[in-house]
Amino acid sequence: MNYFLSRARRHPSFIVGVFLCLCLGAAALVSFVWLSGVAFEVRMDQKLMLPSQQYWLGTDALGRDVALMLLAGSRSSIMVGIVAVGIGLGIGVLLGLWAAAAKGWTEEIIMRACDFSFAFPAILLAIMITAVWGPGMINAIIAIGIFNIPVFARITRASAQTIWSLDYVLAAGACGKGKFRITIDHVLPNIMAVLIVQATIQFALAILAEAALSYLGLGTQPPEPSWGRMLSDAQSLLFQAPRLAVFPGVAIALAVLGLNLMGDGLRDLLDPKMSRQR
Amino acid sequence: MIAYLFRRFLTLLATLLGAAAIIFIGLDLLPGNASQILMGADADPEAVKALAQQLGLDRPAIERFAEWLWGLSHMELGNSYAYSAPVAELILQRMSVTVPLALMAMSITTLLALTAGVYAASKQNQAGDVGIMGLSQLGVAIPNFWFAILLILLFAVQLNWLKAGGFDGWDEGVWEGFKALILPAVSLAVVQAAILARITRSAILEVLREDYIRTARAKGLGAQSVLWGHALRNALIPVVTVMGLQFANLLTGTIVIENVFYLPGLGRLIFQSIANRDLIVVRNCVMLLTIMVVVVNFIVDLLYVVIDPRIKSHQS
Amino acid sequence: MSANNISLLRVNNLRVLVPTIAGNLQAVRGIDFNLNAGETLGLMGESGCGKSLTALALMGLLPQGSRASGEIWFQNQNLLQLNESQLCQLRGNRIAMIFQEPMTALNPVHTIGHQVAEPLRIHQQLSKRDALDRTAELLNRVGIDSSRHRIHAYPHQFSGGQRQRIMIAMALACSPDLLIADEPTTALDVTVAHKVLDLLHTLAEQNGMGLILISHDLGVMARHVQRIMVMYGGQIMEEGTTPSVLSRPAHPYTQGLMASRPHWNGQQSTYSSQSNSRPRLKNIPGQVPALHQMPLGCPFADRCTFAEYDCHRSLAPIRSLDQTHLMRCRKKV
Numbered sequence: 001m002n003y004f005l006s007r008a009r010r011h012p013s014f015i016v017g018v019f020l021c022l023c024l025g026a027a028a029l030v031s032f033v034w035l036s037g038v039a040f041e042v043r044m045d046q047k048l049m050l051p052s053q054q055y056w057l058g059t060d061a062l063g064r065d066v067a068l069m070l071l072a073g074s075r076s077s078i079m080v081g082i083v084a085v086g087i088g089l090g091i092g093v094l095l096g097l098w099a100a101a102a103k104g105w106t107e108e109i110i111m112r113a114c115d116f117s118f119a120f121p122a123i124l125l126a127i128m129i130t131a132v133w134g135p136g137m138i139n140a141i142i143a144i145g146i147f148n149i150p151v152f153a154r155i156t157r158a159s160a161q162t163i164w165s166l167d168y169v170l171a172a173g174a175c176g177k178g179k180f181r182i183t184i185d186h187v188l189p190n191i192m193a194v195l196i197v198q199a200t201i202q203f204a205l206a207i208l209a210e211a212a213l214s215y216l217g218l219g220t221q222p223p224e225p226s227w228g229r230m231l232s233d234a235q236s237l238l239f240q241a242p243r244l245a246v247f248p249g250v251a252i253a254l255a256v257l258g259l260n261l262m263g264d265g266l267r268d269l270l271d272p273k274m275s276r277q278r
Numbered sequence: 279m280i281a282y283l284f285r286r287f288l289t290l291l292a293t294l295l296g297a298a299a300i301i302f303i304g305l306d307l308l309p310g311n312a313s314q315i316l317m318g319a320d321a322d323p324e325a326v327k328a329l330a331q332q333l334g335l336d337r338p339a340i341e342r343f344a345e346w347l348w349g350l351s352h353m354e355l356g357n358s359y360a361y362s363a364p365v366a367e368l369i370l371q372r373m374s375v376t377v378p379l380a381l382m383a384m385s386i387t388t389l390l391a392l393t394a395g396v397y398a399a400s401k402q403n404q405a406g407d408v409g410i411m412g413l414s415q416l417g418v419a420i421p422n423f424w425f426a427i428l429l430i431l432l433f434a435v436q437l438n439w440l441k442a443g444g445f446d447g448w449d450e451g452v453w454e455g456f457k458a459l460i461l462p463a464v465s466l467a468v469v470q471a472a473i474l475a476r477i478t479r480s481a482i483l484e485v486l487r488e489d490y491i492r493t494a495r496a497k498g499l500g501a502q503s504v505l506w507g508h509a510l511r512n513a514l515i516p517v518v519t520v521m522g523l524q525f526a527n528l529l530t531g532t533i534v535i536e537n538v539f540y541l542p543g544l545g546r547l548i549f550q551s552i553a554n555r556d557l558i559v560v561r562n563c564v565m566l567l568t569i570m571v572v573v574v575n576f577i578v579d580l581l582y583v584v585i586d587p588r589i590k591s592h593q594s
Numbered sequence: 595m596s597a598n599n600i601s602l603l604r605v606n607n608l609r610v611l612v613p614t615i616a617g618n619l620q621a622v623r624g625i626d627f628n629l630n631a632g633e634t635l636g637l638m639g640e641s642g643c644g645k646s647l648t649a650l651a652l653m654g655l656l657p658q659g660s661r662a663s664g665e666i667w668f669q670n671q672n673l674l675q676l677n678e679s680q681l682c683q684l685r686g687n688r689i690a691m692i693f694q695e696p697m698t699a700l701n702p703v704h705t706i707g708h709q710v711a712e713p714l715r716i717h718q719q720l721s722k723r724d725a726l727d728r729t730a731e732l733l734n735r736v737g738i739d740s741s742r743h744r745i746h747a748y749p750h751q752f753s754g755g756q757r758q759r760i761m762i763a764m765a766l767a768c769s770p771d772l773l774i775a776d777e778p779t780t781a782l783d784v785t786v787a788h789k790v791l792d793l794l795h796t797l798a799e800q801n802g803m804g805l806i807l808i809s810h811d812l813g814v815m816a817r818h819v820q821r822i823m824v825m826y827g828g829q830i831m832e833e834g835t836t837p838s839v840l841s842r843p844a845h846p847y848t849q850g851l852m853a854s855r856p857h858w859n860g861q862q863s864t865y866s867s868q869s870n871s872r873p874r875l876k877n878i879p880g881q882v883p884a885l886h887q888m889p890l891g892c893p894f895a896d897r898c899t900f901a902e903y904d905c906h907r908s909l910a911p912i913r914s915l916d917q918t919h920l921m922r923c924r925k926k927v
Contacts, residue, residue, distance in 0.1 A: 013415075116296060118523075120568065123530040127552060128304055128564060204419075211421050212534050216549065228421075235427055235538070238442065242431050249424035257419035489698040495655055496693075497686035497713045497764065500679065511703050587748045588702055 007269055014265025020258025027074040048241050057247055060230070061237060066244065070251050072225040076137060077255060080210040080220075081203045083141045088148020089199055095149070096156025097187065100164055101179045111157065114150035122147040122209050130218040140219040144209050148202055155198050159191040193270040200263030204256045211252050227252050282583070290576050297568045298350075302343050305561045350565065358551075358559045365562050368547065375445055375543035376532055379459050379466070383528055386467035387474060388521070394471070395478025395517075400505065402483060410475065417472025422531055426465035426538045433461060443540040462539045466531050470524050477520045481513035488512070514585050522578030526571045602772055602804040603629040603652075608664040610647045610656065616886040621647050623828040623888075624664070631771065634798060634805040636819030636836070638812070642882055644828040645808045649774045652806075653691050654681040668772070686713040690765035694777040696757035700749035706733075707745030710764045717768050732763040736793060755786035759793065766797060772804045779814065791818050812855065816840055821918070824848050827883060827893025829909070834919035844921045846898045850878040892923075900925045 008014055049059045057066040095114075099107040120128075126143035133139050160183075163169060169186050173179075213219030214228025222229070227248040234244035349355050355365035398410040434442035445458045485491065486509055494508045533545035540546070544563060551559040610622035622644040629635050637645045651662040654673060666673040668689065673681070685691075693699050700709060710732060711725035720728065726745055733741035736759040749757060758778060765773055775794060779787035791807075795818055798805040807819050815822055815836065822839045824832040824847065832845040843849045854876045880897035889895060895905040902924060904910075910924045 116293060118526075120297075120300075121526045121530040121571070123533060124564060124567060127533065127548065128301075128560075130552070132305065208421055212423060215421075215423055216534065216537060218552075231421075231424060231427065235430075238427070238431060238435055242435060245424075245427050245431060249421065249428070252421050252424065253416070253419045256421075257415065260415060260419060489693065489695055490701040492655065493693065493699045493761070493764075494701070494712075495685070496653060496691045498682045498684070498716055499686075499712070500682050508701050508704075512701070586703060588750045 004269060008265070011265050011269060013261045014269065017258050017261025017263070017265055020254055021262050024074055024078065024255045024258060027071050028078045031068075031071045031075050048237075051243075058241075058243065060244055061233065061241075066247060069225050069230060070227070070247060073227040073230060073248065073251065074255070076214070076220045076224060076226040077207045077210055077252075080137065080141050080144065081206040084144035084206045084210075085148055085199055085202045087141075087145030088152045088202060089195070092149040092152025092154075093156045093195065095153040097160055097183050099153065099157045100160030100187070101183050107157070110153065114153050117147075117150045120147075122205075123212060126209065126213055127216075127218065130213075135218040135221060137220040137224065140210055140213045143213075144206050147209075148206070151202060152195070152198065155194060156191060159194045160187050163187045163190050193266075197263050197267045197270065200259050200266060204259035204263070207252065207255055207259070283580070286576060286579055290572060293572050294569060295347075297572070298347060298565060299343070301561055301564050301568070302339075302346065305557050305564070346561075350562075355562050356558055358556055365559055368559065369544065369562065369566060372542060372544045372547045374448065375459075375541055376536070376545060378455075379463055379532060379536075379541070379543060380525075380528055382459060382463035383466035383470070383531075384525070386463060387470045387524070387528075390467065390471040391474030391478055392517075394475040396482060396505070396510075398475065398479040399482035399486070400501075407479075411479070414472040414475050417469055418476075420469060422465050422469045423534050423538050425468060426462065426535055429461045429465055430538075443538070445539075445541045445543075458539075458541070462535045462541060465538075466528060466535055470528065470531075474517070474520060474524065478513065478517050481516045482509055485509045485512045511585060515582065518578055518581050518585065522575050525574045529567050529570060600631045601628060602631045602633075602668070603627075604665075604667040605652075606665040606667070608648065608651060608662065608666065610644065610651050611661045611663075612647070612657075612885070613659040614885060618661075619885045619888075621660075621828055621885060622651070622662075625825070625828075625830045627823055627830065627833065629772070629804045629806065631804055632798070632802045633821065634795065634807060634819045636815045636822045637806060637808045637825060638810065638815050638822055639825035640810055640882060643825040645825050646776055648825075649691065649776050649806070649808055652774060653685060653689060654678075655685075655691075683717070686765070686770075687717040687768045688770050689772045689774070690768075690770040691774040691776065692758070692761045692765050692778050694780050696754050696761055696781065699761055700757055702749055705746050705748055706752070706760050707747075709749075710760065710767060713764065713767045728767070729763070732767055733760070735797070736760070736763045737789075738763070755782055755790060758782060758790050762790070762794060762797070766801070766803075769801055770803060772806070773798065774806045774808070776808045777810070778807075780809070780811070787814075788817070794818075812840070812851065824851075827888060829893060829922065831894065831923070832919075832921040834915070834921075838916075838919045842919075844915055844919065844925075844927050845923050846900050846925060847878070847894050850876075850897075854878060 048061060049055055049063075051058045055065050055067065057070070060066055060069065095110050099110040122144060125147055126140060129143045129146075130136075130139050163186060169182060172182055172186065177185075210219055210226070211228035211231070214226040215232045217229070217232065219228060220226035230248040231245060234241070234248065237244060353366045355369070357363065358365050358368055394410050394414070398407040401407045430442050433440045440457055440461055446454065448455045482505075486504075491504060491508060494504050499507065529545075532543060533548055535541075536543040536545040537549055544566070548560060548563045548567075551557075551563070605625065605627050607624050607626060608622055609620055609624050611618045612621045625644075625648065627635070637648065639645050647656065647660070650656050652666060652668075652673065654676070656662060662674055664674065668684075673684075676684075700706065707726055707729050710729045711720075711722070714720045714725040714728055715722070730741040730745055733744065738744055738756060738759060749760075752760065761778075773794075778794070779790055782790065791814060794805065794807070797803070807814070809815060819836055822832075822834065822836050823830050824839070824845065826847050832839060832843070832848050839848065840852065843852050856875055878897055883889060883893055883896065889906060891904070891906045891908050892898070892901070892910060895901045898905065905924060910922050912920050912922050914920050915927060
């Protein structure tokens with residue numbers, strides 16, 4: 001652990017990434033705790049004000065505090081990110097482990113299904129689902145989650161396969177250890193690093209996907225705030241209040257950037273085999 | 279070799295068939311009575327039944343599915359409920375916007391990414407490399423629709439060089455059409471280029487570490503010859519893979535970007551049809567997008583065989 | 595076996611610095627040696643003793659971050675003072691090198707004809723057809739049959755032994771004056787290995803080419819080289835003709851190496867019922883010091899049974915035991 005920390009300290013982009021992620025987390029926490037009950041009151045008399053001491057980033061078309069909206073928007077992003085990636089991780093890893101352990105027909109079927117679902121990009125899937133079941137955060141989560149399943153299944157199977165072919169695992173099998181036990185004891189711990197890195201990256205992608213869906217009106221619905229929807233609202237006011245289109249985008253970019261940097265850094269630091277001259 | 283191609287083609291057809299089935303199930307069977315959805319929850323049951331009959335919804339699912347597949351094979355796609363026009367016509371019209379847009383975006387991406395990637399690899403860890411990699415990190419983190427909005431802000435609002443959206447049709451002249459598509463294409467391209475540049479750079483660096491590069495240098499080849507003659511072709515394999523995958527992203531990106539710029543393209547058609555509950559249009563458009571994605575991946579597989587001679591042998 | 599006494603290569607005080615976490619450290623610490631035209635010199639030592647780096651330094655192919663200093667005189671030029679384009683003119687042309695891993699040393703997307711013809715086209719400006727003709731000849735010489743046909747084949751269609759032969763053909767294409775072979779047979783089966791080495795030997799003889807053969811295998815050295823240099827910890831510890839070094843090893847390290855070979859005296863059997871009667875294999879106790887822990891004096895001092903006080907403090911000077919046999923040791927012989 002100390003070794004990890006000392007190497008981490010010498011990795012500037014990782015530190016920046018972690019910092020940004022902590023900011024994101026802090027924003028979400030703050031908005032959960034402090035703003036949770038606060039309805040975003042519509043105060044038409046305060047609309048479209050410039051940044052000032054009272055409203056750090058100004059107000060939007062309905063008089064709401066932009067800064068507070070941004071903080072609250074992090075809630076949707078994080079929630080979608082965590083649950084969607086969680087779904088993908090949970091089901092995908094199980095499928096991948098199963099495919100790697102079972103081999104033969106089971107593996108073929110699972111992998112064909114995954115390859116097949118890659119033909120349906122995430123947004124398309126999300127649009128189909130929301131077309132049928134209606135827009136909303138839950139459906140957005142389901143759509144993004146479904147898309148994550150084959151991603152994790154693929155990468156789990158690939159990594160698990162290399163572990164399965166290692167000598168000591170073959171030996172364990174020869175000694176009579178069951179496939180399930182081998183998976184739990186040997187395979188899973190060794191692929192954790194890869195999974196953590198991938199999860200971070202998928203989290204970033206989930207945030208982008210949620211933003212896009214909300215922008216289109218298919219994701220998080222009002223009154224729950226969302227960065228994507230803030231951007232769509234801002235677009236109609238582009239000539240009057242251009243600044244409104246800048247802040248939410250910056251928020252999204254910083255969140256995604258932080259996650260990406262952290263993921264890349266983790267990749268460099270966690271697995272010596274994965275680390276390479278950058 | 280022929281056998282390999284034939285097998286891949288069969289896989290392609292099978293994939294399309296499976297995709298069609300899933301699309302049909304997802305958009306036709308699952309939602310329940312389509313005519314009910316079209317007319318709303320508290321419509322008159324008689325009217326709903328009449329519409330259902332008119333749309334042919336009372337026939338068995340397999341029959342409807344087969345009919346649809348047959349229609350797909352010769353562009354007989356039925357009529358749109360919302361537009362009262364043949365779906366095929368609608369789609370073709372929209373394609374005249376989306377296809378040029380996608381091609382423009384793909385060209386910009388390829389050009390930007392390959393040059394940036396090769397350059398960054400040749401200047402590894404120096405200023406040029408760090409700069410390009412930093413930019414690409416930024417590019418990956420930016421939502422493409424936000425970048426589009428920023429572009430509009432700059433070029434339409436501030437500079438007033440281009441319009442903030444809309445597309446008047448190619449009849450107004452190729453140049454006008456081009457101007458309308460340039461901002462959308464750039465916003466689609468930049469994010470993809472960022473990803474592709476990183477892949478290109480790391481693919482080349484990876485290849486430069488291989489033993490055969492050392493052999494090439496030991497033969498007296500200079501740095502440039504090594505890069506272009508030996509490294510690049512080996513690096514193309516992962517690059518082409520990603521480009522194929524990116525095409526799918528590109529197509530779905532058009533759904534969002536066409537909305538940002540109010541372009542009358544395929545993406546916007548899908549979106550509007552969803553709002554109109556015009557499921558027949560949605561179904562066909564989604565199928566079309568899927569066909570395009572699968573075909574592009576097929577082409578990528580073909581390119582592999584051309585690039586890497588080992589693949590042919592593995593298959594035989 | 596005639597070796598002219600024309601000096602081909604003179605290396606003076608070659609040092610190679612490599613970057614490590616602990617800073618730039620010397621992996622090759624001042625070695626000198628000569629090679630005449632037509633001679634075969636063996637460079638022997640364990641992993642990490644600096645022999646590969648020496649070879650790469652000769653070619654100017656040190657990995658990024660490493661630096662070489664000293665002098666490498668080859669055909670009246672100091673290779674260490676040439677710029678990259680001048681070195682490119684020499685590589686594959688007058689000096690060639692073959693490497694250890696034949697399976698990965700050839701570019702998988704080009705035909706072997708293309709790759710073997712490349713040095714011919716660059717250095718001798720042959721046309722594509724002429725180069726391919728010559729390539730077919732070369733491949734024949736190294737034992738690849740039906741070479742006319744095989745020119746259009748890809749590396750993955752050949753075995754390891756064949757690929758190493760292709761590498762040899764490629765290296766010899768422009769008839770270089772000096773060939774460096776870095777552990778060319780380590781990755782090959784024993785029978786294949788000796789065939790490849792015999793081939794190298796024959797070709798070197800036929801062309802009057804100087805050959806530096808690097809290996810850690812005593813057997814290879816014994817059969818295929820005329821002179822041996824023993825390296826340890828970045829230094830040359832002993833140098834001499836093969837019979838001399840192998841039968842009368844003078845340096846304690848060489849003596850240790852010779853003693854640790856397994857002996858078969860006909861009566862031993864692994865299935866002997868009295869397992870205690872088998873003599874133990876001898877080894878040299880201790881380990882090669884890590885780069886950043888190199889002692890001031892002789893790198894072998896800590897493991898040497900004859901080490902004296904001075905040995906730990908400074909390197910011994912080079913002593914001649916006879917006309918050709920040299921060693922770097924204070925031990926009385």
